[in-house]
Amino acid sequence: MTDTLSTLQNHRSIRKFTDEPVPQEHLEAYIRAGQAAATSSFIQATTVIQVNAQDQREQMAEWAGNQAYIVSAPVFLVFCADMRRHELVCDMHQAEMLSGFTEQFMTATIDVALFAQNVVVAAEADGLGICYIGGLRNNPDKVSTALELPELVYPVFGLCIGHPDQNPEVKPRLPLSVVLKQDRYEDGADADTIRDYDAAVWHYYETRTGGNKSMTWSEQISGMLKKEARPHMLPFLQQRGFLRR
Amino acid sequence: MTDTLSTLQNHRSIRKFTDEPVPQEHLEAYIRAGQAAATSSFIQATTVIQVNAQDQREQMAEWAGNQAYIVSAPVFLVFCADMRRHELVCDMHQAEMLSGFTEQFMTATIDVALFAQNVVVAAEADGLGICYIGGLRNNPDKVSTALELPELVYPVFGLCIGHPDQNPEVKPRLPLSVVLKQDRYEDGADADTIRDYDAAVWHYYETRTGGNKSMTWSEQISGMLKKEARPHMLPFLQQRGFLRR
Numbered sequence: 001m002t003d004t005l006s007t008l009q010n011h012r013s014i015r016k017f018t019d020e021p022v023p024q025e026h027l028e029a030y031i032r033a034g035q036a037a038a039t040s041s042f043i044q045a046t047t048v049i050q051v052n053a054q055d056q057r058e059q060m061a062e063w064a065g066n067q068a069y070i071v072s073a074p075v076f077l078v079f080c081a082d083m084r085r086h087e088l089v090c091d092m093h094q095a096e097m098l099s100g101f102t103e104q105f106m107t108a109t110i111d112v113a114l115f116a117q118n119v120v121v122a123a124e125a126d127g128l129g130i131c132y133i134g135g136l137r138n139n140p141d142k143v144s145t146a147l148e149l150p151e152l153v154y155p156v157f158g159l160c161i162g163h164p165d166q167n168p169e170v171k172p173r174l175p176l177s178v179v180l181k182q183d184r185y186e187d188g189a190d191a192d193t194i195r196d197y198d199a200a201v202w203h204y205y206e207t208r209t210g211g212n213k214s215m216t217w218s219e220q221i222s223g224m225l226k227k228e229a230r231p232h233m234l235p236f237l238q239q240r241g242f243l244r245r
Numbered sequence: 246m247t248d249t250l251s252t253l254q255n256h257r258s259i260r261k262f263t264d265e266p267v268p269q270e271h272l273e274a275y276i277r278a279g280q281a282a283a284t285s286s287f288i289q290a291t292t293v294i295q296v297n298a299q300d301q302r303e304q305m306a307e308w309a310g311n312q313a314y315i316v317s318a319p320v321f322l323v324f325c326a327d328m329r330r331h332e333l334v335c336d337m338h339q340a341e342m343l344s345g346f347t348e349q350f351m352t353a354t355i356d357v358a359l360f361a362q363n364v365v366v367a368a369e370a371d372g373l374g375i376c377y378i379g380g381l382r383n384n385p386d387k388v389s390t391a392l393e394l395p396e397l398v399y400p401v402f403g404l405c406i407g408h409p410d411q412n413p414e415v416k417p418r419l420p421l422s423v424v425l426k427q428d429r430y431e432d433g434a435d436a437d438t439i440r441d442y443d444a445a446v447w448h449y450y451e452t453r454t455g456g457n458k459s460m461t462w463s464e465q466i467s468g469m470l471k472k473e474a475r476p477h478m479l480p481f482l483q484q485r486g487f488l489r490r
Contacts, residue, residue, distance in 0.1 A: 004249040004370035008278035008363050031425050033253035035418040037362060040379045041469060042462065044418065048425050056428065080430075085423070086470055088436055095467040102482065103382065103475035106354065110401070113358030117282060118253050121366055125249035134285045137348065148429040156355070173280040173289065178330070180276050180293050183301065184393040185325075191333055217287065221331055222340040224286060230348035234490060237347065243488070245479060 007125045012170050014129025015069045017162030022074045026126065027161070033122040034115040045108035046115040047082040049147050050075065056146060060158065063142050064135030073160035078136065078143065079116050081108035083152040083241070099152060100244030105237070112156045123161050133158030140236050152241040169208060172200045174217075194218055252370045257415050259374025260314045262407030267319045271371065272406070278367040279360040290353035291360040292327040294392050295320065301391060305403065308387050309380030318405035323381065323388065324361050326353035328397040328486070344397060345489030350482070357401045368406050378403030385481050397486040414453060417445045419462075439463055 031048060039045070051057055054071070060078075061070035070076055083104060090097040120130050136143050136158045143155045175193050198216035205213045237243045276293060284290070296302055299316070305323075306315035315321055328349060335342040365375050381388050381403045388400045420438050443461035450458045482488045 002248070002367075002370045004252055005274060005278055005367050007249055008367055009281045011281045011283065013283060028421060028425070029250060031421060032418075033250055035421075035424060036254045036256045036415070038256065038258060038365070038375075038377045040377070042416070042465060044424070044462075046424060047430070049430065050425060050427050053428050084432070085435065085439075086466055088432065089439060089463040090467045090470055092436065092439070092463050093467040095471045097467070097470045098473055099470075101474040101476060102479040102488070106382075106401075106478065107379070107474075109351065109354060110358045113355045114362045117359045117362035118366070120283070121363070122247075122250050122253055125247045130283075132283045132285070134352070137351075146429075148431070150430060150432075153430060156351075170281070171287070173277075176273060176276060176280075179280060179289070179291060180273070180295060182295050183298050184391075185292070185294065185395060185398060186393070187329070187333065187395075190330065191337065194330075194334060194337070217289075218334040218337050220287060222335045222338040222342070225331055225335055225342045225344075226340045228343055229346040229352075231346065231490065233351065234347040234488075243347065243479075245476065 004125065007121065010170060011124060012168045013131045014162070014164045014166060015131050016164070016166040017069065017073050017129065017160070018165045020074070020163045022128065022161060027075055030119045030122040034119040037114040037118040039111050039114070040107045043086070043107055043111055045082050045086070045111040047080045047085070047153065049078045049080060051078060059146060060136065060143065063139035064133050064158065065138055067133060067135055069131060069160050070133060070158065074162040075160070077159045077161070078147060079112050079156050079159060080149060080153050081112045081156050083108055084150045087152055099241055102243055102245070105242045109156060116157070116159060119159070127163070128161055129164035131160045133160065137230055137233065140233070144240070154237060154240050154242065169204065172197070172204055249370065252366065255415060256369060257413045258376040259407070259409045259411060260376050261409070261411040262314065262318050262374065262405070263410045265319070265408045267373065267406060272320055275364045275367040279364040282359040282363040284356050284359070285352045288331070288352055288356055290327050290330070290356040292325045292330070292398065294323045294325060296323060304391060305381065305388065308384035309378050309403065310383055312378060312380055314376060314405050315378060315403065319407040320405070322404045322406070323392060324357050324401050324404060325394060325398050326350070326357045326401050328353055329395045332397055344486055347488055347490070350487045354401060361402070361404060364404070372408070373406055374409035376405045378405065382475055382478065385478070389485070399482060399485050399487065414449065417442070417449055
């Protein structure tokens with residue numbers, strides 16, 4: 001097993017960091033690693049905003065649903081999907097950019113995710129811990145205003161980076177047979193496999209929380225999906241110039 | 246610099262592979278590494294279809310715009326965003342799943358991208374080469390039918406994996422100042438920086454193609470963005486149960 005494979009397989013979210021800073025030149029190396037990820041049609045649609053100001057951090061922590069580690073993490077980044085840059089480039093060539101396509105939204109969003117995951121892997125290989133912050137999408141309009149994001153730019157997620165001050169267990173994932181299929185989609189055996197997996201997740205929560213949280217995967221997911229999922233996202237994105245057609 | 250950082254920074258797409266097979270147990274280790282990536286609210290929305298059948302490969306190569314390496318690569322995977330699994334899980338608990346939210350589409354798509362990028366990094370750390378195939382989105386309906394994808398599952402992209410039989414240069418990326426910003430979005434200097442970068446990209450194409458392709462980044466991007474971008478995507482996705490609200 002390569003060191004890299006072991007880094008990848010040992011990922012768990014870190015929500016408590018020591019005070020030890022992350023040198024800016026290290027962070028820049030991680031960002032360069034992010035840039036090196038594949039980018040669809042060379043689109044390079046990722047912009048990262050490093051948020052340093054304490055008051056900004058406090059606001060973001062609140063908007064994300066009171067996630068205090070957004071304030072305490074040595075580094076907090078907001079990953080944005082950015083097509084404003086492409087509008088600039090079209091202006092340079094007097095070309096009229098046709099924007100608002102769903103495909104462009106997908107390309108830009110996937111670009112950000114591949115970039116961010118490389119940043120994560122680079123940081124974890126260096127012994128750091130990370131936590132993605134999807135909770136910024138609770139209030140994407142407030143985040144956009146605070147960061148002065150122009151039209152055609154939206155915040156996809158945040159990322160905390162720092163030296164871990166906790167050592168949580170790796171969370172068990174679905175059995176391979178559920179996620180890797182041969183030649184066609186076939187899920188006839190998945191319900192039974194998920195029932196077995198549910199027991200593993202129940203055990204994970206039970207031991208990790210000392211019995212305070214006892215929940216299976218299917219309970220957790222079904223409980224979440226019977227509720228609305230950030231219904232403001234579509235109008236927000238359309239207002240920012242995305243997903244209009 | 247860690248080995249992992251060097252793996253990340255040396256990425257380039259590989260479009261020509263040797264005949265040497267990739268052992269299935271190695272591939273499964275890469276997929277497990279993919280599963281280990283962060284997953285929003287533990288959603289685990291990625292399903293990978295390994296496409297082995299020659300006729301399927303040939304069709305996909307054609308649908309993706311005649312990309313022959315889809316046929317010749319030792320491994321070809323189709324990464325799907327899968328919320329059918331969650332419908333199954335809701336059924337197990339007699340919960341009514343509220344589907345079709347833009348946020349769910351984003352969560353599932355980002356999930357797939359983080360997963361896939363871990364697979365890529367694991368494979369590249371093992372000396373293999375990869376090429377993402379966004380071209381499957383030229384014909385997402387045909388790909389879905391061929392792979393028997395049910396509603397609430399869609400093909401995000403393909404991935405070729407194998408031993409490299411070419412050694413292309415790493416493609417130059419945008420200067421760091423364009424992609425990493427402090428505290429707020431500020432692009433006043435970006436146009437000038439991009440003009441300098443354009444020269445680097447022009448040089449890359451000029452030397453790589455022996456003068457057959459001379460193009461700057463801004464030319465390439467503005468040429469692409471004045472055309473429609475896969476206008477079938479929104480109706481396709483809505484028909485599959487996504488992006489309805």
